[in-house]
Amino acid sequence: MAMDEDKPEPGIRLTERQSRARRARSIAIAVSLGLLVILFYIVTLVKGPGVLHRPL
Amino acid sequence: MSVTLSHAEPSIAGVGDYIALMKPRVMSLVVFTAFVGLAIAPGHLHPVIAATALICIAVGAGAAGALNMWYDADIDARMARTQNRPVPAGRVAPREALAFGITLGGFAIVVLGLLVNVIAGALLAGTIGFYVLIYTMWLKRRTPQNIVIGGAAGALPPMIGWASVTGGLAVEPILLFLIIFFWTPPHFWALSLYRAQDYARAGVPMLPVVAGEPETRRQILLYSLLLAPLGASPWLLGYAGALYGIAAIAGGAAMVALAVRIYRDRTPVVAPGAAAGEQRQAHAVCKQMFAFSILYLFLLFAMLLVDKFTGPLVGHIAA
Numbered sequence: 001m002a003m004d005e006d007k008p009e010p011g012i013r014l015t016e017r018q019s020r021a022r023r024a025r026s027i028a029i030a031v032s033l034g035l036l037v038i039l040f041y042i043v044t045l046v047k048g049p050g051v052l053h054r055p056l
Numbered sequence: 057m058s059v060t061l062s063h064a065e066p067s068i069a070g071v072g073d074y075i076a077l078m079k080p081r082v083m084s085l086v087v088f089t090a091f092v093g094l095a096i097a098p099g100h101l102h103p104v105i106a107a108t109a110l111i112c113i114a115v116g117a118g119a120a121g122a123l124n125m126w127y128d129a130d131i132d133a134r135m136a137r138t139q140n141r142p143v144p145a146g147r148v149a150p151r152e153a154l155a156f157g158i159t160l161g162g163f164a165i166v167v168l169g170l171l172v173n174v175i176a177g178a179l180l181a182g183t184i185g186f187y188v189l190i191y192t193m194w195l196k197r198r199t200p201q202n203i204v205i206g207g208a209a210g211a212l213p214p215m216i217g218w219a220s221v222t223g224g225l226a227v228e229p230i231l232l233f234l235i236i237f238f239w240t241p242p243h244f245w246a247l248s249l250y251r252a253q254d255y256a257r258a259g260v261p262m263l264p265v266v267a268g269e270p271e272t273r274r275q276i277l278l279y280s281l282l283l284a285p286l287g288a289s290p291w292l293l294g295y296a297g298a299l300y301g302i303a304a305i306a307g308g309a310a311m312v313a314l315a316v317r318i319y320r321d322r323t324p325v326v327a328p329g330a331a332a333g334e335q336r337q338a339h340a341v342c343k344q345m346f347a348f349s350i351l352y353l354f355l356l357f358a359m360l361l362v363d364k365f366t367g368p369l370v371g372h373i374a375a
Binding site for chain 1: 070111
């Protein structure tokens with residue numbers, strides 16, 4: 001049991017650089033999604049009931 | 057120094073690398089020309105919807121850039137100008153660039169189609185498809201006419217901008233399309249004259265590599281001679297005012313003058329045998345042409361905007 005605890009955890013261990021890059025990417029994705037939500041919200045307000053009306 | 061990433065290795069790509077994948081400098085010109093198409097179109101578009109259209113066009117251009125970098129990573133790795141791009145430099149794995157491009161492109165097309173109109177969405181889809189499938193995957197490695205035909209993709213954004221407002225097309229956006237279409241060859245061939253060795257090393261059949269420098273110089277002159285009157289055509293056909301006409305004639309004359317200098321200068325730009333000083337001079341003229349062509353296109357489109365917003369004022373003063 002004690003020997004098992006000494007073993008490193010299975011799976012990929014990220015380096016410091018990889019961790020920083022992943023965190024930055026995660027924040028960028030969150031910001032992008034947030035902006036997309038805000039865009040859809042504002043466009044819905046602007047278009048009003050006609051939001052689904054899409055003239056060719 | 058490049059790093060090769062295995063499929064299992066976690067990514068080291070930063071946000072800046074993904075921005076670089078979107079070719080921000082190309083994107084800025086795309087957005088500007090689309091904005092002009094949108095601004096000069098008749099009718100009214102709510103500013104929020106107009107901004108949405110421009111964001112979608114920008115993101116769509118970025119998607120096309122990312123897909124281009126995914127497919128052309130092998131070429132980019134062999135060219136000095138492009139070897140530090142995120143994929144050949146090993147900072148972004150090819151599959152990441154592919155997924156990024158497809159995701160962005162899909163979002164841009166669907167959002168533009170849903171929130172603005174279906175015609176604009178379809179035109180954006182056609183633009184991305186043309187750039188990736190026709191230019192990048194088919195023409196670029198096969199024919200020296202690659203940038204001539206492929207230039208159509210770069211010429212479409214003003215039409216998308218126009219269609220975002222009107223839901224259709226007309227003569228004016230087609231003229232803008234033609235201006236960019238005929239502007240592309242002299243612009244890129246000037247670059248390819250002083251980058252010919254790079255293209256040859258990468259196996260890209262650009263005109264100087266396949267047909268030689270003299271033929272490229274001749275083609276630059278021919279396209280510039282076509283471009284100059286085409287640039288003035290919005291004024292000649294009555295779609296733009298005198299301010300635009302003056303700028304277009306002056307800019308077109310400068311383009312032709314530079315093309316004549318390139319045509320008459322027989323010093324090889326890259327071939328050995330020429331004196332170093334003469335070669336530098338030949339380089340300088342081609343670089344001048346490349347840089348001025350960007351300014352010329354910017355000037356034409358900026359003057360269309362100026363004309364649009366000062367036209368009523370000028371007319372009022374004249375009356």
